[in-house]
Amino acid sequence: MKYLLGYDIGSSSVKASLVDAESGKCIASDFYPKTEAEIIAARPGWAEQRPEMWWNNLREATASIMQKSGAKNDEIAAIGISYQMHGLVCVDKDGNVLRPAIIWCDSRAVPYGEKAFQTLGEEKCLSHLLNSPGNFTASKLAWVKENEPEIYAKIDKIMLPGDYIAMKLTGEICTTVSGLSEGMFWDFRNNEVAGFLMDYYGFDRSLIPAVRPTFSEQGRVTAQAACELGLKEGIPVAYRAGDQPNNALSLNVFNPGEIASTAGTSGVVYGVNGTVNYDPKSRVNTFAHVNHTADQTRLGVLLCINGTGILNSWMKRTVAPEGISYADMNNVAAQAPIGAGGVSVLPFGNGAERMLQNRETGCSVHGVNFNLHTRSHLLRAAQEGIVFSFKYGIDIMKEMGMNVEKIHAGHANMFLSPIFRETLAGVTGAVIELYDTDGSVGAAKGAGMGIGIYKNNEEAFATLDKLAIIEPKETDRSAYQEAYGRWLDCMNRL
Secondary structure, three states: OOEEEEEEEOOOOEEEEEEEOOOOOEEEEEEEOOOOOOOEOOOOOOOEEOHHHHHHHHHHHHHHHHHHHOOOHHHEEEEEEEEOOOOEEEEOOOOOEOOOEEOOOOOOOHHHHHHHHHHHOHHHHHHHHOOOOOOOHHHHHHHHHHHOHHHHOOOOEEEOHHHHHHHHHHOOOEEOHHHHHHOOOEEOOOOEEOHHHHHHHOOOHHHOOEEOOOEOOOOEOOHHHHHHHOOOOOOEEEEEEEHHHHHHHHOOOOOOOEEEEEEOOOEEEEEEEOOOOOOOOOOOEEEEOOOOOOOOOOEEEEEEEOOOHHHHHHHHHHOOOOOOOHHHHHHHHOOOOOOHHHOEEEOOOOOOEHHHOOEOOOOEEEOOOOOOOOHHHHHHHHHHHHHHHHHHHHHHHHHOOOOOOEEEEEOOHHHHOHHHHHHHHHHHOOEEEEEEOOHHHHHHHHHHHHOOOOOOHHHHOOOOEEEEEEOOOHHHHHHHHHHHHHHHHHHHHO
């Protein structure tokens, strides 16, 4: 037997999955900790985690799946890593962590990125980085340089969370173009490390690790790591990617016009673009996708909407009958017609939205008539409003030259709702395909591609379980378009 081991390093837990390379099926998975992992918030807007905690949780998850599966450690052919994006890990020349990692949701670096954007020029940043320097890894390092100079002086290498885990596994420090792009360290125009931003912040080029292909041998498990994890020494680490590019990979999204979407507390629309382009208003973020190369442009365009499942859960707590399940709440919402009888909900009640150029508008409800509308209208309007925010973002992607034809999603969270799925298909005209997969399973298959067990993504994901296909109903398209038009009028009034 040959198995592939995948890790997903999240901010709430670390998940591990063992995949049978031949069948493509996950034979064991587990995550740690069982309660949400600690996030250190010493000040408002700060968010840090100890990288050593990720390693400890990975060790627990590995032991569990090896015990559950009964697999032998010499049957594991390769390891793949998915990780929370935009984090900053700093180590000294001996690989010792110098301070807790500044993670993705930490906002302290915003002023540094905004100043860089204005000083270097919007056109320069967008045409080379495809984004504003924003609150990404480079700006977080600038904060450390200015506020913790004694720590900065000791830094030998900077890493993303996945790079740190790979270092712990292999003893080697390296990264990928995709990883550098998510940190704002990659110059797409010159196809090299972004020297102009490094110079602006005063960073030495030696801080950047060696760059390896996303699908390639990136080191082998050391004797020490093998002993700690109960694995065999010498297993290659053959894939790594940030969680959103990896989610797209997990859903077999590799080509221009394909989209991966998630809709949990917040929602993500991640589309693949085949040309180098950017949004002039920086409402979406563009990174190198897992299969991007100098010869083949594959860029992941990322839209994140904070007010997604959190709005639906708020409606469940405050509007729906007490104690009702989500499935029953969907049935109540379905009593209202498409368009919710003219009620529109803007779902932006979970902080500042990048799609709205970092404005915090709050959620708002429009068009309620006290003599006509009931809770069913409000419940449906909430779900439609979330979908319409996705549609708004997809239209931004279309402005960038993307032709959206198909949306891949996991069968989870908001995608469990028929109203949500049918509205998304109806208003975008895209076919929605629902799959049974997750990030750690995708990372395992990515590792299989990295060592050549699978010759391409089609072979790697040939056994991906497609649970449902939702096609747009032509009879309903005009009703969805009319409802979206009303919603858009409300958006424009913002």
